[in-house]
Structure formats: C-alpha cells, structure tokens
Amino acid sequence: xxxxxxxxxxxxxxxMILGAYVIIAGYDxxxxxxxxxxxxxxxxxxxxxxxxxxxxLLLLVSSLKDGGLKSRSVELRLWWNTSVRSRNTLxxxxxxxxxxxxxxxLLRLLPFWLASLIFLAAIMxxxxxxxxxxxxxxxxxxxxAIVVFFQVGxxxxxx
Amino acid sequence: MALQYLMEAVSSVTMPLNLLVLVLATLAGLIMGxxxxxxxxxxxxxxTGLSYGFPxxxxxxxxxxxxxxxxxxxxxxxxxxxxxxxxASAATALDGFPLANRGDGxxxxxxxxxxxxxxxxxxVVCVLTLTPLLSSFALEFISWEFFLLAVFGTMICxxxxxxxxVLKGWMAGLLGxxxxxxxxxxxxxxxxxxxxxxxxxxxxxxxxxxxxxxxFPEIIQAFTQLESKVLKLSPFRxxxxxxxxxxxxxxxxxxxxxxxxxGIIPGVGEDVGGWLSYWASKSAxxxxxxxGKGNETGIVSAEAGNNACIGGAIIPVMSLAVPGSAPAAxxxxxxxxxxxxxxxxxxxxxxxxxxxxxxxxxFAAVAMWLIAMGISRFTVKILGVNKxxxxxxxxxxxxxxxxxxxHNMFDVxxxxxxxxxxxxxxxxxxxxxxxxxxxxxxxxxxxxLRRALIISDGSLAPMFARPICIxxxxxxxxxxxxxxxxxxxxxxxxRKG
Numbered sequence: 206x207x208x209x210x211x212x213x214x215x216x217x218x219x220x221m222i223l224g225a226y227v228i229i230a231g232y233d234x235x236x237x238x239x240x241x242x243x244x245x246x247x248x249x250x251x252x253x254x255x256x257x258x259x260x261x262l263l264l265l266v267s268s269l270k271d272g273g274l275k276s277r278s279v280e281l282r283l284w285w286n287t288s289v290r291s292r293n294t295l296x297x298x299x300x301x302x303x304x305x306x307x308x309x310x311l312l313r314l315l316p317f318w319l320a321s322l323i324f325l326a327a328i329m330x331x332x333x334x335x336x337x338x339x340x341x342x343x344x345x346x347x348x349x350a351i352v353v354f355f356q357v358g359x360x361x362x363x364x
Numbered sequence: 365m366a367l368q369y370l371m372e373a374v375s376s377v378t379m380p381l382n383l384l385v386l387v388l389a390t391l392a393g394l395i396m397g398x399x400x401x402x403x404x405x406x407x408x409x410x411x412t413g414l415s416y417g418f419p420x421x422x423x424x425x426x427x428x429x430x431x432x433x434x435x436x437x438x439x440x441x442x443x444x445x446x447x448x449x450x451x452a453s454a455a456t457a458l459d460g461f462p463l464a465n466r467g468d469g470x471x472x473x474x475x476x477x478x479x480x481x482x483x484x485x486x487x488v489v490c491v492l493t494l495t496p497l498l499s500s501f502a503l504e505f506i507s508w509e510f511f512l513l514a515v516f517g518t519m520i521c522x523x524x525x526x527x528x529x530v531l532k533g534w535m536a537g538l539l540g541x542x543x544x545x546x547x548x549x550x551x552x553x554x555x556x557x558x559x560x561x562x563x564x565x566x567x568x569x570x571x572x573x574x575x576x577x578x579x580f581p582e583i584i585q586a587f588t589q590l591e592s593k594v595l596k597l598s599p600f601r602x603x604x605x606x607x608x609x610x611x612x613x614x615x616x617x618x619x620x621x622x623x624x625x626x627g628i629i630p631g632v633g634e635d636v637g638g639w640l641s642y643w644a645s646k647s648a649x650x651x652x653x654x655x656g657k658g659n660e661t662g663i664v665s666a667e668a669g670n671n672a673c674i675g676g677a678i679i680p681v682m683s684l685a686v687p688g689s690a691p692a693a694x695x696x697x698x699x700x701x702x703x704x705x706x707x708x709x710x711x712x713x714x715x716x717x718x719x720x721x722x723x724x725x726x727f728a729a730v731a732m733w734l735i736a737m738g739i740s741r742f743t744v745k746i747l748g749v750n751k752x753x754x755x756x757x758x759x760x761x762x763x764x765x766x767x768x769x770x771h772n773m774f775d776v777x778x779x780x781x782x783x784x785x786x787x788x789x790x791x792x793x794x795x796x797x798x799x800x801x802x803x804x805x806x807x808x809x810x811x812x813l814r815r816a817l818i819i820s821d822g823s824l825a826p827m828f829a830r831p832i833c834i835x836x837x838x839x840x841x842x843x844x845x846x847x848x849x850x851x852x853x854x855x856x857x858x859r860k861g
Binding site for chain 2: 213215216220223227230234237238242243246247249250253256257263267293296297300301305308313324328329332333334335343347348351355361363
C-alpha cells in the first residue's frame with residue numbers, strides 16, 4: 206500500500222491551525238455571551254478545538270516516524286511535482302471548475318433548465334464522454350425528463 | 365394493538381400507488397447500487413430531497429425501497445466486474461468474481477440476491493422485537509447518558525471505519541462535531557461561527573452535507589476512471605440455486621444475526637457487516653482455503669450480513685435517534701424531515717411507526733428479489749453505462765436534492781463545499797462516516813452536556829454515579845487506552861515479569 210505519511214504531515218498542520226482557530230473563536234463567543242464557562246455557548250467549541258489540536262499533534266508525531274521531517278518534505282515535493290504534471294489531476298481540476306461555475310454562477314444567472322443544459326453539455330464535451338451530437342441530445346433529453354418528472358409530474362419546484 | 369398496526373402498514377404498502385413507488389424506488393436503488401461509485405448513502409440522500417413533496421407513507425416506502433435495493437444491487441457489479449457497486453459488497457467480490465469467471469455468474473447473482481433478501485427479512489424480526497426493548501431502555505437516559513452516547517457513537521464509528529489509523533477516524537468525528545457547532549446554539553440561542561450570515565445562523569443542513577460528502581467524491585472520481593470489462597451472465601437452473609441456498613441456510617442465518625448486531629453499533633454500517641459475516645463463515649468452515657476462490661458460502665454470508673445490517677442500523681435510529689450506519693444517518697434526517705421524531709419517545713408519540721418500517725422493509729426485501737431476478741438479464745447493459753455521461757447527470761440530481769430541503773440555493777453551495785471537503789478527506793484517508801455522525805450527534809452532545817452541567821452546578825460527579833454512564837465511560841476509556849498502546853505495554857511487562 207502507498208505510504209501517505211506526507212499527507213498526514215500536511216493534514217496535521219492544517220488541522221492544528223483549525224483547532225487553534227476554533228479555540229480562539231470559542232473563547233470570543235464565551236467572552237461575548239457573558240455566561241459561566243460551562244453554560245457558555247463557547248464551552249463545547251473550545252473543548253472540541255483543544256481535542257482537535259491534541260489529536261493533530263499526535264498525527265504530526267506519527268507522521269514524522271520513519272524518516273522524519275526531511276523525508277516528508279522530499280515526499281511532498283515529489284508528490285507536488287508529479288501531481289502538477291499528471292493528466293488526471295488536470296482533468297479533475299477542470300471538471301471541478303466547471304461544476305463550480307455551474308453551482309455558483311450559472312444557477313444564479315440563468316433559469317435552472319438552461320443552466321443545467323449548458324453544464325451537462327459543457328462537462329460531457331470536456332470529458333469527451335461521447336460524440337458532440339449525442340452529448341447535445343443526451344443533455345436536452347435529460348433536462349426535459351427532469352423538468353417533466355419533477356415539475357410537471359410531482360409539482361416539485363426546481364431551483 | 366401491534367397486530368392492528370401491522371395490518372395497517374400492510375394495507376398502506378399494498379395500495380396501488382405505494383406499490384408502484386416501492387417497485388420504482390427499489391429498482392432505482394438496485395441500479396444505483398449496481399453502478400460502482402453510486403453508494404447507498406448517496407442514493408438515499410438524493411431521494412430524501414426528491415421525496416420532500418411525497419405523501420408521508422409514499423416517502424417512507426420509497427426511502428426503504430431504495431435503501432434495500434442499493435445495498436443489494438452492489439453484489440451484481442462485485443460479481444460481474446470484480447468492483448463492488450457499494451462498499452457493502454466488497455466481501456462479495458472475493459468469491460463472486462471467481463465464480464463468475466468459472467462461468468457461474470448467473471448462479472452467483474441468484475445466490476447473492478436471495479441471501480440479501482433473506483438477510484433483510486431476518487433483520488425485520490429483530491427490528492420489530494429489539495426496537496421496543498431498546499426504546500424502553502433508552503427511556504432511562506438523561507442528559508449525561510445522551511452526551512456519552514453521542515461521544516461513544518462518534519468514537520466507535522471512527523474506530524471501525526478508520527481503515528487502520530483510528531486517530532484519523534476520531535479526528536474526522538471531531539471535525540464533524542465542530543461543523544455541527546455552526547448556527548444558533550440550542551441552550552442560549554447564541555449564533556456561533558455564523559459571521560453575520562443569516563443562512564449560517566440557522567445551521568448547516570444535514571442533507572446537503574451528506575450529498576456533498578458521499579456523492580461529490582464519487583462524481584469527481586468518475587472523471588478519470590477507465591471503463592471496466594463486464595463478464596457475461598450465464599444461465600442456470602433456479603431449482604439448483606434454491607438447493608444451494610438450502611445447503612447454506614445456517615451461514616445465512618448466522619450472518620444475518622451478525623449483520624443486525626453490527627448494524628446496531630452507531631455509524632459502523634453494511635461494509636463491516638459483510639466482512640464480519642464473511643470472516644465468521646470462513647472461520648466456521650471445514651475448508652477455509654476455498655474462500656476467495658469462488659466459495660458459495662462466502663457469497664451468501666457477505667450478502668446476508670450486509671443486508672441484515674439495514675434492519676440493525678434502523679433499530680438505533682428509531683429508539684435512540686443515533687444512526688447505525690451512514691445510509692441510516694440519511695434515513696434519520698429523512699424521518700425528521702417528514703415530521704417523525706426518532707428517539708426514546710417515538711413509540712409513545714407514533715407507536716405505529718416501528719411496525720410500518722418493519723413491514724416496508726419486508727415488502728422491499730421481496731420486491732428487491734423479484735426485481736433483481738427480473739432485471740438480471742439487463743445487468744450487463746446497466747453495468748456498461750458510460751460513467752462520464754451518468755455522473756454529470758447525477759450531479760444535476762444532487763443539486764436538485766440539496767435545493768429541495770429548504771428551497772434555498774445556499775444549501776446547493778453548501779453541498780458543493782462539503783463535496784470538496786469529502787474529496788479531500790478521502791485523499792488523506794480520513795473516513796467520511798464519523799464526520800457525518802459528528803455533524804448529526806454534535807447538537808445532542810453539546811446541549812445535553814451543558815444542560816447536565818447546569819443542573820449539577822458545573823460538577824461532573826453525577827456522571828460517575830449513574831450505572832449506564834459508567835458502562836459508557838469504561839467502553840470509551842477502553843477504546844482510548846487500546847489505541848494508546850497501553851495493553852501492548854502491559855503484555856510486554858507481563859512477559860518480562
């Protein structure tokens with residue numbers, strides 16, 4: 206099995222920062238709420254933040270076994286170099302970007318059926334799922350079926 | 365009274381519309397379960413949003429149908445592709461694929477589907493008998509017990525789904541608990557981590573989180589997946605199939621009870637149920653070496669075990685409001701959405717509910733068997749569907765599912781964000797199930813701990829004076845100490861001494 210200690214190393218840092226943030230934000234809540242500590246809405250987040258920080262430290266320690274800091278930084282650099290050049294990474298990033306544009310932009314600007322039609326056609330073209338004409342037909346039929354099934358059939362409002 | 369509730373449930377499920385809903389939902393579940401990448405959790409999460417406008421009975425029937433169908437459907441791709449359609453069928457692939465390679469794919473699917481159906485039926489008996497027992501036991505719970513139950517649930521789920529590194533499982537649970545703190549606090553109605561955003565003040569909705577965590581990573585993964593070769597289905601004699609099922613009936617019954625037991629443990633789920641049942645049958649076998657090489661007992665054990673988990677996982681949902689598996693967690697959210705209040709008081713407020721679920725499960729098991737047998741000749745075609753066409757369509761359905769809970773586009777964006785989180789968690793080997801359980805159990809843990817502390821003036825002492833709490837504390841301490849290597853150190857000391 207592929208060793209993922211470099212990911213653990215990276216994750217432990219990110220989660221330590223998150224843990225520290227939760228503790229600080231929890232303390233702010235405690236101070237603003239002005240209640241006794243164990244009644245305060247900040248009590249549970251602070252407890253969780255401390256636990257996350259502690260667990261992240263344990264993860265960091267375990268990730269440094271077998272080779273230490275030097276090995277992890279070498280592994281991370283290697284992973285970065287291979288990932289950046291990997292075709293799969295680029296395909297994935299492009300796909301996620303199209304999904305993000307659909308979710309955050311198209312759905313806000315256009316009617317649902319049109320936004321979804323554009324999204325389906327765009328992502329299938331990007332992934333080269335099948336021939337262009339087929340993609341257009343599949344996208345149109347899918348959106349037609351969704352609108353008929355939900356809106357006409359069950360009266361369910363779509364986005 | 366129980367008989368009356370059972371009869372009412374039977375008459376409800378046999379209404380033409382509800383029967384149609386059951387057939388369609390089970391069929392949809394089977395197809396989603398068959399297709400690698402579409403998990404049972406995703407199927408139920410998707411349907412939860414889509415069933416929002418359905419009448420209550422039809423919604424419950426559709427959810428149970430899709431649950432049973434999707435867990436069972438996974439066996440078909442496990443057998444014909446050597447890729448489990450859902451994680452629950454991973455153990456089935458070990459013996460199913462070699463059997464299909466030998467030209468007995470049809471027989472393997474028949475045995476797996478029949479065992480799945482029998483496993484679900486046996487679990488129905490447990491649902492009907494154990495839920496009232498567990499509910500009456502849970503009536504003894506006060507705030508301390510509920511707090512410890514939430515902690516125990518998140519920890520055991522983290523331990524059992526962590527794939528070797530328990531610390532990561534617990535950390536995933538902690539992350540879920542932290543996410544659950546977003547929004548208005550239930551004790552002091554103080555907004556936490558909402559940054560003045562009205563949508564965040566009302567908290568993070570469960571369904572968009574679930575769809576994101578479990579659906580999104582599968583969609584992204586399909587972008588770069590190569591299509592797999594599907595083995596052809598071979599004909600077989602039904603009588604031969606039944607006689608082999610008869611020969612393996614002990615393994616099926618044993619696996620079903622193991623499945624129910626695993627299902628009851630919070631957050632653990634159908635995949636562990638399948639593996640444990642498989643392992644138990646292998647251990648009990650006179651010829652353990654034949655396992656992994658096309659042993660029929662291996663197939664039926666894994667399938668009976670994973671499907672019996674469905675009933676097992678629903679038991680704590682109804683009696684404790686704690687889900688036994690990730691799909692059951694979605695089911696819990698769906699029950700809440702449709703106006704039921706799972707927990708110790710469910711049997712007081714809606715006594716018919718347990719019987720309804722039992723009967724719906726039973727009908728779903730039978731429907732699943734009939735439909736699976738009917739569509740088995742098309743299985744090869746279904747498994748050949750191009751994922752690069754299917755997954756974008758699934759994403760549009762995910763958007764609809766996330767939107768329909770509150771008719772709010774904010775939930776769609778939340779689904780996307782948690783989808784990315786789910787993808788990252790998977791990349792770094794953090795299990796998603798404890799994360800989800802943390803999100804579900806967080807409010808219960810927080811509010812009950814603080815309520816208990818308010819009553820005791822900030823003292824933890826009352827917790828140590830309650831027998832159920834002591835049991836929980838011992839189990840939690842055992843989990844932590846076993847991970848800290850204390851027992852290994854003691855063993856070493858013992859050897860030296």
